[in-house]
Amino acid sequence: MCFSLAKYFLFAFNFIFWLAGAGMLGVGIWLNVDPNVANTVDVAGLEFYYAGAIVMIVAGCIMLVVGFFGCCGAIKESTCLLGTYFGFLFVILGLEVGIGIWALVTYDDLESLIGDSMNALDFNTSPDNPLVAMEQNLECCGGNKGCIDWSATGASSYGCACDPNNVKNASYCVMASSVPGCLADTNTDTNPGLANNYIYVQPCSEATYNFIEDNFQIIGIVALVIGCTQIIGLIISMCLCCSIKNKKKSGYPA
Structure with missing residues (x-):
C-alpha cells in the first residue's frame, strides 16, 4: 500500500x-x-x-x-x-x-x-533615443538625478511628460515648474500638449532598480x-x- x-x-x-x-x-x-x-x-x-x-x-x-x-x-x-x-x-x-x-x-x-550605467547615458533629444522609451515604460526621468540630468545638458525634460490621471504612481508625476532647475518636456511624441506640463520626477536609476x-x-x-x-x-x-x-x-x- x-x-x-x-x-x-x-x-x-x-x-x-x-x-x-x-x-x-x-x-x-x-x-x-x-x-x-x-x-x-x-x-x-x-x-x-x-x-x-x-x-x-x-x-x-x-x-x-x-x-x-x-x-x-x-x-x-x-x-x-x-x-x-x-x-x-x-x-x-x-x-x-x-x-x-x-x-x-x-x-x-x-x-x-545601475548608477554607473546611468552616468554613461547619452542625454540627447533624438526621437530614437532609447532612453525616452524607458522613461515612459518605467515612468521615470533622466538618470541618477532625475530631470536635473536633462537640464544639466541644456535640454528640456525630454521624454518625461506624464498625465497625472493616467500613471501608476501619481506622486511621481508633478508639474515641471514645481521642480527647481527642471523644464517641461518639449518632445511632441510624449507631451500631449497639456497646459499643466507634468513630468516624472522619479530618477530612472531608482525605477530600474525597483523593476x-x-x-x-x-x-x-x-x-x-x-x-x-x-x-x-x-x-x-x-x-x-x-x-x-x-x-x-x-x-x-x-
Missing part, C-alpha cells in the same frame, strides 16, 4: 514538476522577447539580466526532460529511469544553488552597477518553491528505487 502511494505520489509530483518546467521556460522566453524588458536592460547596460533569462530557458527545458523521466520511472517501476531521474535532479539542484549564490553576489552590486528587484523577488520565490520540491523528489525517488530493488530481490511482484 505504501509502495503504491509513493509510486503515484512521485508520478503526480513529477507531472507538477514538468508543468513548472514549462512555466519557467515560458517566463525565460518572455524575459528575452518582451520589448519593455529589453529596452530597460539595453539602456541600463544590465546584460546579466539576459544571462538569467537564458538560464531559466535552459533550466525549463531540462525540467521538462527530467519530469518525463520521473513520470515514466514511477509508473514503469524502472530503477534505471528513477536512477537517471535522481541524477538529473541532483545536478539541477546543485546548479540552482550555484546560480542563487551568483545572483546574490550580483544583487549586492546591482545598485552601483529588477521586483522581478528578482518573483524569480527567487519560484526558485525556492521548486528547490524544496526537488529535495522531496530526491528523497521519494531514492526510497522508491530501493523499494523496487528489495521487491525484486524478495521475488514479490512490484
